Amino acid sequence: MGGADAWARLCLLLAAATPLSRQQSPERPVFTCGGIFTGESGFIGSEGFPGVYPPNSKCTWKITVPEGKVVVLNFRFIDLESDNLCRYDFVDVYNGHTSGQRIGRFCGTFRPGALVSSGNKMMVQMISDANTAGNGFMAMFSAAEPNERGDQYCGGRLERPSGSFKTPNWPDRDYPAGVTCVWHIIAPKNQLIELKFEKFDVERDNYCRYDYVAVFNGGEVNDAERIGKYCGDSPPAPIVSEKNELLIQFLSDLSLTADGFIGHYKFRPKKLPVTTAPPVTTTFPVTTGLKPTVALCQQKCRRTGTLESNYCSSNFVLAGTVITTITRGGSLHATISIINIYKEGNLAIQQAGKNMSAKVIVVCKQCPLLRRGLNYIIMGQVGEDGQGKIMPNSFIMMFKTKNQKLLDALKKKQC
Template structure:
């Protein structure tokens, strides 16, 4: 529109609807200029206000908008309208991509039909196909507000319950067996900057090796996720065996997961593993079908060597477990025992013993636990006998009987979280004599007659300790139980009726007893003052505080003392200077055990501080404990000169570290060392075995490994309470007058009350000695174990050294405990000589 005579114009509409143009007179030029300036100011203010409003709006939107999270769901569907082709293993093939597109479209349609899912759906990726007809594996991603997470999970659960769907047009799929489950968020966390994926197919029956990246040459990468999709030919299942396994002990840091799937489907998770496992007890898994997924996830904190595994294919037909068992006795086990049983298995054993006899099943090992087991019901994996379900982990042998000559034993595993399974034996018994020549427990377990009324619950249901007539050495409880004298006056009601704590000089009501026998008011307990005179009233308090130093307090490096006796290396910094958690690279069993080991043979690497001392050209004679990279602790009586043998001289000895089998000293993980010096305690008494301790210095430092690791030394105030379970290890004689053991042995014993021990050992026990054993006999150290460790597992999952094997009256005799040098009494001397 043209400008007209310098006048402004605007449009108006007359009553007839026609547009007319009106002209307005122009005001005086000066006022016009002034008004124009005002308008610019107003415009600037408006624009500024608008910008501020926009910023405020954006900030409000930013802080008020719902917080969203990434959710991944993994699953599978069996496509019944397609037949598997080999090209479906190639993700770059046209056939793969076409079928994958149909799967994505099918799932998208299902999600879009759900009001709770459609608005949060991001996309789906197909991760692979397998046979049967065609099984598709996929991951679906959703962006979910935190407040809607439960709603989305519920909607996904509804979809996963769809059993089948027929195609309603040429573009859709017919499918059944659809699954969907939420993927563990650790599998797709943002910090996983490195991702690798491998697809491997089994070749015949030859195992193929799988290793974590960099295995042996370097540690595995940080912040990484590595996936191995494993396949077998149709009609086969996959066997995955970890030959070497060395990851971080903390599964929240680095972990391996094994899935009975080609995708991270939590409903098909078989196991999550971390830590170290000994090569002598490999971890083995089996799939239910011909696919498996192995994953490794790492963080950025610590890296370890990783793992080496082998996978192979095994004919599925060889895994049938149904059987008819006939005869007077026999045995059976869960599929693949002692490996992990496969998922989705049902087995039935029909047991029949001769007519006229009853059948008994004894479960020697029973490991059917899982993350969701509460003990109140058996919903996942279980054994059923006569309608009664059994599951979880049974630490003791248990027996099930049937008052007929027939029994049905059923085993069921669902499709996730497998375990080691069970080992069982059955036998026929006379109805009138179920335990010939033995004692029958109420639970029908049969035990040796000498175990009845020995003060220990050998039956597992205490029936062997009921209605007993106690012998002179036992505590006769008022409720009819007999208890070992080691429990007398230890401050714990072991009888259950207080009998064992009677007549112990117990303080009156409202008072507490000090360790020195003094009684003080309960109000003085943990008040910050040493009212007992020995500091015992300031021990075991709810909070840790600085207190006056006594023999019962822990002294920090800054010389301050705290009221926590066992403060060192428990994972909690208690000293102001943090010294209680310094120098704690000790006492760790790096290898995780399978929980199935029986007998007394130890595992390789189970006791990495155990040392074998050899006289040159003569073999093993004593044990020792590694306490640093250059120092050992042993018994002084091991280094006493004998005739022509100069045992006090370092040149006499050969030292083997990391040794398990005396006949396998030349393998790579065993380290042979020589000595630089031998230091025996100057006060050692060869007649009484008092001060029976010595130190040995290696000629060069040893490198720590999963097979070689020092044990932790306790501070002088460290408390090893009466009754605590401890372990003795060594290659000593397995019985009195027997032969030395070839494989490192282990035995669990208990610390025994020193007063009782002194009575049993004819007043030969000094304050520098510690007693441990099983008073009923049968378990003890013996010749050849001398100088070796007595190991105690403490808070923080570390082993400490309360004692050194010293002496005893024979081996494993009844009421003759083993005697050990009390290491806490020599902590200062050890530090003075070694600096450790």
């Protein structure tokens, strides 16, 4: 924060949050750590807002509006420690008063659009770690009729065997700026969900930083369960859920907009195995298009060639730190915090502030071996969904500063 303009903006926000009787006195509204809020509307804010929020805290606000209405939450201000995965300080927003269905996680200074619950209850939770930075957040909640929320609101719970979902204003005009939509699709326990986008036009950006659609396995916004993040004017490949729930999140920022999208879903039965023998293939989310066999993963894990000889044959080349690893089937899904990128190709790169990250799949989890917290030079191919694909013969090595000069030279090379 800092600066006269920022402070003036905070003062205006505080005036809006203060009843008239209190505005006439020198008192400021006092924001405490969490609380119970009921009624048609009100304000919540981080402890001590607009001062710097305290470290090592967990605050929970439970909001209830009148029965038969839904909660609309609008962030007026947000300034939390920035991190591309929101791992340190963050605000979570949930449907209902438990942590069962998260509809958003936010940090940094990105102000999301209106968040709408599916019922008359919503829970907001803010967590900070030992090192804090920023003035926290302030948000206004209000009650709205479920069927009269206007074009600015969208999302909901979808439980019919088939149906559609679309951006606000579709197909008459562009979707509005500053909107957040979350659709939660729930099939019976023994069925999966098939998802297909018919038309798709969301503000284009190489890293999908501004407007995007994200699809998650399960019922909450969870980076570990994200199937893909999409923008631009090419519809994503058809998606099939791993279980009986999918969450679709659409978010637009406060600037450029586009036509939007319409998508369709349908339930389908789980395919039964043909025999009782253990399967010999590993199942991946449909968007990855990877189907490694046991034979592939039995190959010797041996790096061949050099940085120079592998550079041109690789779709992407980067140096980065492994920050998360999750084993799925026989493969390893890793998130790489990028130190430097030398060859980008079609690799999907996410950016939050100055932090950039990419997702890679090590098709055979032990080969090559990636360990969390270590720095690597990673070369590989890119799947249709923009995720990096690391095969047993992909070139991986530990990253050291002495490699920097050679990699910078290769970056200038014409392949």
